[in-house]
Amino acid sequence: MEKKRVVIALGGNAIQQGKDATAEAQIQAVEATAESLAALIAEGVEVIITHGNGPQVGNLMLQQAASDSPATPAMPLDVCGAMTQGMIGYWFENALTKALRARGLEQHVASLVTRSIVDPNDSAFHHPTKPIGPFYTEEEALHLERTTGYVFKEDAGRGYRRVVPSPIPMKIAEHAVIRTLVEAGHIVVASGGGGIPVMETMDGYVGIEAVIDKDFAAAKLADLVNADVLLILTAVEHVYVNFGKPDEMALQETSKEQMETYIAEGQFAPGSMLPKVRAALQFAESGTNRVAIITSLDQAVAAIDGEAGTRVRLAPSLQQ
Structure with a gap:
């Protein structure tokens, strides 16, 4: 049976929990995350891991500003994004190797500094x-x-x-390399922090001062590598409507059309769940028989097995 290919979008608590931003604390958080991911990999799933970097890149920008001088000039935001991709990717390489070996598994883990191509005229640059x-x-x-x-x-x-600014990623520059690595049986960590935002020129690519939403980048990458599942991992097991109210309801199996109705009703907070829902819809409509799942890290394996999380797909009438 053909292996299922899954792109995983990790939430911020997968890397930093609480206010402790030391390397030691973040490595511990990544190791705990890697344990859950290793359980999924042990099921025989092909995995591409994406992650956020909001706290890390923000802190790095503050450090850059504090030490800015002619001798040690501050680096721009796109360069800081590349730095944090390398740092977090390195942590995941070590943590996943450790977690897999504990299960008797020997798989190569590769972290790839990844660029997201954006439109320089995207309206996000003005808002x-x-x-x-x-x-x-x-x-x-x-x-x-x-x-x-x-x-x-x-x-x-x-x-x-x-x-x-948070422009929409039009393409992931390294998607063909990522797909080749996965098809060769390797685990890939890519599109960290949504990828480094770049615009295409006649001579190549140039970085832009922005941050790509990691869930939108994950959805675009999942489409380009022909993934079966986009697994968006966050702090809750399900997406809810009427959240925090007496008639609160957890969503389980739902369609693109149902989710768009809930969006129109203002059910999802713009700064938290709404981008995840929009990314899930983007992937669900990018091809037939594709499913996006939103759930918590500890339910990742159950979600892939159809036993947990909020699953978003095209309506049955639109499946071919």
Whole structure:
């Protein structure tokens, strides 16, 4: 039987839990995540792992700014994105190798610094929305806006964060390389932080100051590598409608049309669940017999087996 190919989009808590941003704490979080991923890989699934980097790239930008001088000039946002891709990818290479060996499995893990090609005329460049870095109080955010010129917005009731443009990825530059590695039996970590945003020129690619939404990048990558499943892992087992209300309902098997109705009703928070739902819809409609699943990390194996999570696919009448 042909192996199922799955692109996994990991949430931020897969790398950093709480406010402890030390390397040691983040490595521990990645190792715990790798344990769950290894259980999925042990099921014989072909896996491509994507991840966020919001806290990491935000902190790195602060470090760059604090040490900016003629001798040690600060690096731009796209370069910081590349740096955090390498750092987090390295952590996952080590953690996955360790977790797989504990199960008697020897598979190569490759982390690939990945570029996401965007349209330089994307309207997102005029409306920054993507949060990066740590949370601040309103007073702290106002002070930073005055002193740095950065834009800050309130993030889902959790505080204020810096926001940057988040254009839609049109293509993943390295998708053919990623697909070749997976077909050769390797595990790939790619499109970290949504990939480095670049625009195409006559001579190649040029980086742009932006951050790609990791879930949209994962959906685009899943399409390009012909994945069967896009597995978006977050903090909850299901997507909910009427969340936090007496008539709260967990969604299980649902269609593109149903999800679009819920979006129109304003059921999903723009800063948290809405991008995940939109990415799931994007993948579900990118080809026949494709399914997107939104669930928690600890339910990853059960979700692939159809026993957990919110599953999004085209309506049966639209399947061919």
